[in-house]
Amino acid sequence: MKSLETELNILIIEDHPPDAYIIEQMLRSSAFKVKEIHHAGLLSEAHAILEENTINFVLLDLSLPDSFGIDSFLGIRNSTRHIPVIVLTGGTESAAALKALQLGAQDYLVKGEFGTDMLTRAIRYSIERKVAAEKIRASEKKYRQMFYKNPFPAWIYDPESLQILEVNEAAQLKYGYSKQEFLKLTIADMRPPEEIPAMRLSVANRHLPQTRNRKVWKHKKKNGEIILTEVTFYEIDYHGKVAMQAQMDDVTERNRLEKELAKQQRENQQQINRAILDAQEEEKKLLGAELHDNINQILATAQLHLAPCEKKQADDMMARSRTYIAMAIEEIRKLSKSLITPLFITKGLEHAIEELATDIGVLKGIHIATELEPLGDPCLSELLKLNIYRIIQEQLNNIIKYADASEVHLQVTAAAGNLTLLISDNGKGFDPKIQARGVGMINIRNRAELFNGTVEVDSAPGKGCRIKVVLTLPVRSGTKRKGTIPAQ
Incomplete structure (x- = not known):
């Protein structure tokens, strides 16, 4: 579809020569650049001209010798789908003209009632509307292709x-x-x-x-x-x-791969955490053994040598020395006991936890209340028991060092493949966003992650602290009694 600035080839379909002549003169005196004006007195002649020439605009009289009314427009519509058409009518053909507009004609003019200016405006607007319609049609075609x-x-x-x-x-x-x-x-x-x-x-x-x-x-x-x-x-x-x-x-496959990657990353992190914790346990074991077998023996020997001196000289300083050495031996014994891996096989995990709570409570003057469900030791791996014990030990040590608490409540429950540790105190509390990233808390989180666990810390300054550790444990086949930890 050409724009208004290009030369136009116009077809006038009009069987009355005087009317055709008047319209041609109007066109040639208009502002349009007219290249050529074609005439057709019959619809059949118009078809031949449209087939042989590139026509940019059509003026159509609805009353022709070989066609009449709306049939005249329908007769050339297929040949002029991309060409603007203005319908020319007599005074009694307005209904047919309006029908032609509904079917795709751009405008209609009543013969004898329009001059050059009106014809110029009608043609200008018709071309502009047709150009816009063609752009929309091309856009819709492109969109349909993109969609389908x-x-x-x-x-x-x-x-x-x-x-x-x-x-x-x-x-x-x-x-x-x-x-x-x-x-x-x-x-x-x-x-x-x-x-x-x-x-x-x-x-x-x-x-x-x-x-x-x-x-x-x-x-x-x-x-x-x-x-x-x-x-x-x-x-x-x-x-x-x-x-x-x-x-x-x-995204089914992408989602599956992302889950596999996340699982692999968790497993890798668990392996790293386990290696770190194993190294820590080995270091504690060596240090505890060294304290017990070497340094403690040296102190015990020194105490034996001081005994006869005290009897002979009754020296008060000697008596004090023996007392301090005895205290050092006892402290080292407790320290080495806390460092060396507990022997759960002989007394069981529940007993070990109770003993830990009692020792710390007596030593530090803190009341530690315990609430332990039957933990089903035979169903627990040594690694799991060790990590349960170390998590409790780590948090009790944190309370001793930082909380200034007088009351501690320790609860261990087990249900449906989950082991839950709840440790709360009435200490001075802290802001978890600031102080929950210490070495002790990192160790607790690392140990929990070994068993796909989670750690929640609820605390605020002056409000005490509550830590919740949930270990998600794989359930083996077979019936388990209520409250018993499944085997690892």
Whole structure:
């Protein structure tokens, strides 16, 4: 479609020569650049001219010897789909002219009632409207090609009824439905039942600013297979009505790989944590043995040598020395006991925890109340028992060092494959955002992660502290009594 600045080839279809002459003179005196004006007195002649020439504009009289009324326009419509047409009528043909406008004519003029200026305006506006319509048509054609040939599945649906209105080839291949089958479905038919309420809410709230236009949903294929899809949706104009277009990206495999990667990363971190904790345990064991077997023996020997001196000289200083050495031996004994891996086999984990709480309570003057469910020692691995013990020991040491507490409550419960440790105190508390990143808390978190566990810290200045550790344990086959930890 040419613009107004180019030379125009115009076709006048008029069987009355005087009228044709007047119109031609108006055109030549107008502001248009007219290259050539063609004349046709019959509709058949007009067809021949349209086939042999490039025509930019048509003026059509509806009353012709071989055609009349709306049939005249219909007779050339196929040949002029991309050419603007102005209908010329007599005073009694207004109904036919209006019908022609509905069917694609750009304008109509009543013969004898228009001059050069009106004809010029009518032609100008007709060409401009046709150019705009052609651009829209080309854009729609391009859009249709983009939609139907899009490698990603896509469909268009009514946001009120959810009825699918259009679907592309990629969606047919992905979901297994033919186009005819798709057009009988709603987007609710593509979802598992549990997601339909959330989907309806998402469509209803599509205009709200917090509504995201990209979400991951479960979709159901024709064969019943459930896939994960990342859906991007937005409003479009569909034949003059509001519709929604959705494009789907199958992320099932990507989601599986991401989960595998996250699992591998967790396992790698668990291996690192275990290696660190094993090294710490070995170091503690060596240090504890050295304190007990070497330094303690030296102090014991010194005490033996001081004994006869005290008897002979009755020296008060000697007596004090023996007392201090005895105190040092006892402190080293307690220290080495806390460092060396506890022997759970002989007395059991519950007894070890009770003994730990009693020793610390007596030594530091703190009341430690314990509430321990039967832990089912035979079902626990040595690694698990050791980490339960060390987590409790670590937090009790934290309370001693920092909390200034007088009351501590220690609770251990077990149910449904989970072991829960709750340790609370009435101390001075702290801000977890600032002080929950110390070495002790890091050790607790690392030990918990070995068993896919979680650690929660609830504290505030002046409010004491409550730490909750949940260890998620794999359940083996077989019946377990209530409250018993499953085997590792």
